[in-house]
Amino acid sequence: MIINENRTDAYIATVNLKDPDDQKWIEAIRKSVSETNAFYKERGQITRKYVKLQGRGHRMGKRRYNQSLPLTFAEKADVYVYDR
Numbered sequence: 001m002i003i004n005e006n007r008t009d010a011y012i013a014t015v016n017l018k019d020p021d022d023q024k025w026i027e028a029i030r031k032s033v034s035e036t037n038a039f040y041k042e043r044g045q046i047t048r049k050y051v052k053l054q055g056r057g058h059r060m061g062k063r064r065y066n067q068s069l070p071l072t073f074a075e076k077a078d079v080y081v082y083d084r
Contacts, residue, residue, distance in 0.1 A: 003024060012079040014056065017071070026053070026079065033081060049082040053077040 002014040015022040055074030
């Protein structure tokens with residue numbers, strides 16, 4: 001896992017999708033956000049968050065992946081937590 005300082009406020013870290021420890025960390029983040037959303041819902045608040053993984057890696061010379069790389073082709077992913 002790599003944490004880059006020069007990113008948006010929603011950015012959490014960059015993870016290696018093939019690393020089992022990083023996979024566990026992603027699941028922990030998702031569970032934490034889910035529990036936070038349940039807490040907000042229980043209190044009657046409308047605030048919700050979600051986790052987004054943005055694929056990063058080699059684009060394989062295909063122009064259609066210039067904007068967003070699908071996770072199936074990605075080696076790494078940036079993890080973001082956004083407000084819904």
